[in-house]
Amino acid sequence: MEALGTTSLGERSPWQDLPSELLGLVLQRVPSHAGRVRLRAVCRPWRDGARLQPPLPPLLPLLLQRDGTFLSLPDGTVHRIPVPDGVSCLMSTGTGSMLFLGHGDGRCSLLNPFCRDTTTPQYVDADCFGFQIPSGDPIVHNVRKVVIMSDHIITIQKTFEGYNCALSIRRRGQSTTTVDVRWMPHVAAYSFDAELFQEKLHIILSTHVGTIDLYVMDLIKDDNVSLQCILSTPVDNLFLPFGHIVDRYLVSSGDQLLLVKQDICKLYNKLMSAQFEVFEATDLSNGHAQWRKVDTLMGRALFLSAGCSMSLPASDRYAGAREDCIYFLCELGCYGIRKENLSFGIYDLRKGTLLSLPSETMVAQQGPQIASWLFPSNT
Structure with missing residues (x-):
């Protein structure tokens, strides 16, 4: 050059x-x-x-597609990266710039696709992440989210028995296969998300008894974990209309911790049936935490997906994100062979309207992976 x-x-x-x-x-x-x-x-x-x-100004993120490729928005270019053979699970991590690889033999690793260097050259035993592939089906696996902290890796898993969720915590840079901490809520939860906010891990649970519980996690002396429920509220609609799927996401947005409620009806048009509500967590430190509904994102945009949800400053002048908009990817089915059940689009929070994603027609509908956002660093 x-x-x-x-x-x-x-x-x-x-x-x-x-x-x-x-x-x-x-x-x-x-x-x-x-x-x-x-x-x-x-x-x-x-x-x-x-x-x-x-x-x-930040650009729109890449879309990690079901077929393992990356779709660039808004130009529609598809990128491919080399990954090791035998990878059955490829997903974004909670930080957005790393990939979590789950291998068919149960081993796990982390990959930075932008420098083509695996950050953890050693492969760790499946017990460390609780990574499982039941019945030998590589499409079905239990890892739902991986959050990378400075010293620990947090993994959210979906249990295949009891319809519950679990949390595994492991030290980074250790060769041991021992699980440091495995935590499961005392009440079964059908929805589970985690987010780093002000250097602490916050966890949101949607339980089967009809509550939305917010936990905060503290690491004590690197060996002990304190998990405290700081806010529990009843759900506003315990019995959903037929065909509706409700998910809740935690997103750190500037100096706010946001809870996003997503309601999608899988019986109708995937785009036009999506509705969203956003709530800010207030008074987290004084024992009087509560959720406050908001109708603005304070000049920012949100990106929601199962593996990675993030907030970016809006910069729609130069192919950036639209202000006060939610870019969403929703898997309407997480197990088995999936076809034509990926919902995606843009929701304008102030206007309450829905728009199509740039390069919408290029989005791959089929493949074994779970669609999520990927945020390149240093671009």
Whole structure:
């Protein structure tokens, strides 16, 4: 690529001396992560100039598709990355820039697809994550979310007996196969999500007795875990209309911890049947926690999916996210061969309207993986 910066006589090309402010304007208008990377690679002066730019507006994330490919929004480019043979589970982690790999023999690993380097070269035993593939079916597995903390990895699992959820906590960088902590709520829960907020893990449960419970986790001396329920509220509709699926997501959004309620009817059009409500957790530290309904995301956008949910500043001028909008991917069936049951779209929280995703027609509907968002770092 450096050869592009010289003429046939070996002279320096004048376009290499693009003023820094113009280079910044060009970078802002590049609509894809891959495009920003390619622009920086044109020549050394551009690469050096890009490092001096202020933080760029965030782009839309990549969509990790059911077939294991990545769809770039809004340009519709499909990317493929090499993964080891025998991977039966490929999903985004809660931090958004890493992939969790579950192998057919029960081993697990982490992968950074943007530097092509596996961050944990050792494979850990299935007991560490509670990773299971019942009946030898690689499509069906129990891991629902992986949250990476500075010293620990948190795994949310769906149990196949009792319709409950469990939490496994493991130290990072340890070769031992011993599970540090395995926690299961005392009341069976049909919905379970976790989110890092202000350096603490928060867990939301939708229980079978009709409550929404919020827990906060503290790690004590690296060996003991304290899990405390700080808020329990009754659900507003214990008996759902036929065909409706309700999921709840925790999302850290700026200085807010948000609970997003998603109601989708799988009997009708996947897009037009989606409804959302957003609540902010208030007074978390004084013992009087409560949920407060909000109708604005304070200049941000939310991205919801089973493996990874995140908040980004809105920047819709240059192929970024729309303000006060929720970009959602919803699996209407998580077990067995799935076909035509992936719901996705954009919900405008202020207007209460639904829009299609950019490049909607390119989204892969079939495959063994669970669709989720992936947020490239350093682009």
